[in-house]
Amino acid sequence: MAVSFNDIPSSVLAPSIYVEIDNSRAFHFTPPFKRSVLAIGPMLATGSAQDGELKLIYNNTEADQYFGVGSILADMLKNLRLNTRGVDIYAIGLADAAGATKATATIQVTSGATRNGTLFLYIGGRLVRIPVAAGDNPATIATAIQDAVNADSLLLTTASVLTDTVTLTARNAGTLGNQIDIRTNYYGKAAGEELPAGVALTITQMAGGATDPDLADAIANMPDERFDFVLNAFTDNANLNLLEAELDSRWGYSRMLESHAFIALKGTLATLSTFAASRNNPHLTTMGFNDSPTAPWIWASAYCGQVAWHGSIDPARPFQTLPLMGVLAPPLSSQFTLQEQEILLADGIATYTVERDGQARIQRAVTTYTQSPQGLPDASFRDTNTLLTLAYVSQSVRFRLGQKFRRHKLAKSGTRFGPGQAIVTPVIIKAELIALFSEWESLGLVEDIEQFKDDLIVEINAQDPNRVDILLPPNLVNQLRITAIQIQFRV
Incomplete structure (x- = not known):
């Protein structure tokens, strides 16, 4: 019997039509990987x-x-x-690590508002809008900042106030809190962001966070x-x-x-x-x-x-x-x-x-x-x-060889085995790899198939007859990043 069955034994005697399913040739291409x-x-x-x-x-x-x-x-x-x-x-x-400390920052309101307006405060890039009314003194504005910050649960900080000074405290302890930026009016006056008339602030950036x-x-x-x-x-x-x-x-x-x-x-x-x-x-x-x-x-x-x-x-x-x-x-x-x-x-x-x-x-x-x-x-x-292309090449070649030759016998190239036998030789593996390279080439991942064929080596290991050694030499496609042009004109 030439055909290599995976499950149906050659010794079965009971009359029937026995069917087994083999998916080793189900894919004629490398499927996309999740x-x-x-x-x-x-x-x-x-x-x-x-x-x-x-x-x-x-x-x-x-x-x-x-x-x-x-x-x-x-x-x-x-x-x-x-x-x-x-x-x-x-x-x-x-x-948070045991004993870690939280970063803090301060916003001191040094003068009150003479007109109605909005304070545009950015904490870690997230905007907090604080309404300010004419006549609000520094303590009132500081309390408004505290309330607005604590009302936004998505902010990376909480706030507390003492008279005219707001203290912002990172929710997470450790050094990352030191990287939370505090500023006002990111988009500037042209976008309508400026301190309300009369209001002045002194911002001390986040610091003091330690131990990650x-x-x-x-x-x-x-x-x-x-x-x-x-x-x-x-x-x-x-x-x-x-x-x-x-x-x-x-x-x-x-x-x-x-x-x-x-x-x-x-x-x-x-x-x-x-x-x-x-x-x-x-x-x-x-x-x-x-x-x-x-x-x-x-x-x-x-x-x-x-x-x-x-x-x-x-x-x-x-x-x-x-x-x-x-x-x-x-x-x-x-x-x-x-x-x-x-x-x-x-x-x-x-x-x-x-x-x-x-x-x-x-x-x-x-x-x-x-x-x-x-x-x-x-x-x-x-x-x-x-690196991403190499990862894909590595994964896809393992998938292809594992899918096609998962339980095959290994023989020398030129062995005359019967059709349907689960036997693979270096020449067969080499042909499969060249076919896989053609798929990579059609996907725009590699180039120069002739170089690949010339440099590809597939051989049975000299010390272990059950092992195949492969030198896979794909030439990865490059990326268009720079275009250099010299304009050489005449007058």
Whole structure:
């Protein structure tokens, strides 16, 4: 009997028509893979989720329910959902560390109102409107600020007042609270935002938050399942070292759960460059900005959401010009110049641009990897697209070979086995890989099939006759990022 049956034995004697189903050739193409995002951030004690518990998030209501209204993680998840489609969203909330302190800020009202007006206060990029009446003294205005802040449960802070001074306190303890920006009149006088006549304020920015949760708790609770994108709120070196070690492990041959992480950092060019000098990992994309009202974790969620959405559609297509929804761009004077953007990109910091209407957009998504293990400049893993495309190639080749040859016997090329036998040879595998390359090529992921054929190696291992060794040499397609034109005119 030449046909290799999976279940029907050759010794069966009872008369009947026996049928078994084999799906090894069901697909003539690589099917699309469902993608997922895992968000990690601080939760509040008011959330119903347990510390470090993995949750699947379907909507914003669940984000608030599981992690607490006004928590940093709920804030991240809402903006992530604003920026992405077609991906599953998971989250792990971490409770504030024992003994952690909360960041605080103060708003002192130094003079009262001489006319009716509105105080436009931005806390972490979220607008709070405070009505002010002519004749209101500093204490009255301070109380109005307190009441308006506490009435908005989605704000990341609470407020208390003492005479003419409002104290804002971060809901979550730890260093992230120090990144909550406090300002007035973001859009300026042209948009109708200015202090009411007579009112003057002195704002002291958030500070004093200390001691973040240990990311090891979240990593320990990450199951051995694929999370294609990881959105992380924490940017301290200790936690990033833990995260990078987990990402490296997930890309290893023993796990093959390729993940790419996103964070954002607020700071000057010097601050961002100093940070970049401490990181060198191909699986981490860091968004850098300065002087935006919007918190870093919202920048990260917007960046991650857009890349997850569009990278799931086509991992090789560049992300430039995609909008960062929910982000308030820095004022023009604080936006990085082209020269500064060049420095950041060379250092491994992802960049953005701002349209005339104020919409921030992705400029170039890069990883923090800039040097080889020998300390030499290395651009091989510079672009996030490269890692996403490699993850797709790795996943699809495993799917194809596993689908076609899941229980096959292995023979040398040229073996004359009967038709229908579940036997595979290096030549058959090589033909399958060339066919798969053609699919990648039609999807616009790779190029140069002749080079692929020439360099592809499939052979039985010399020490283990049950093992096939494959050298897979795809030439990944590149992205159109720069067009250089010289206009050489005549008069």
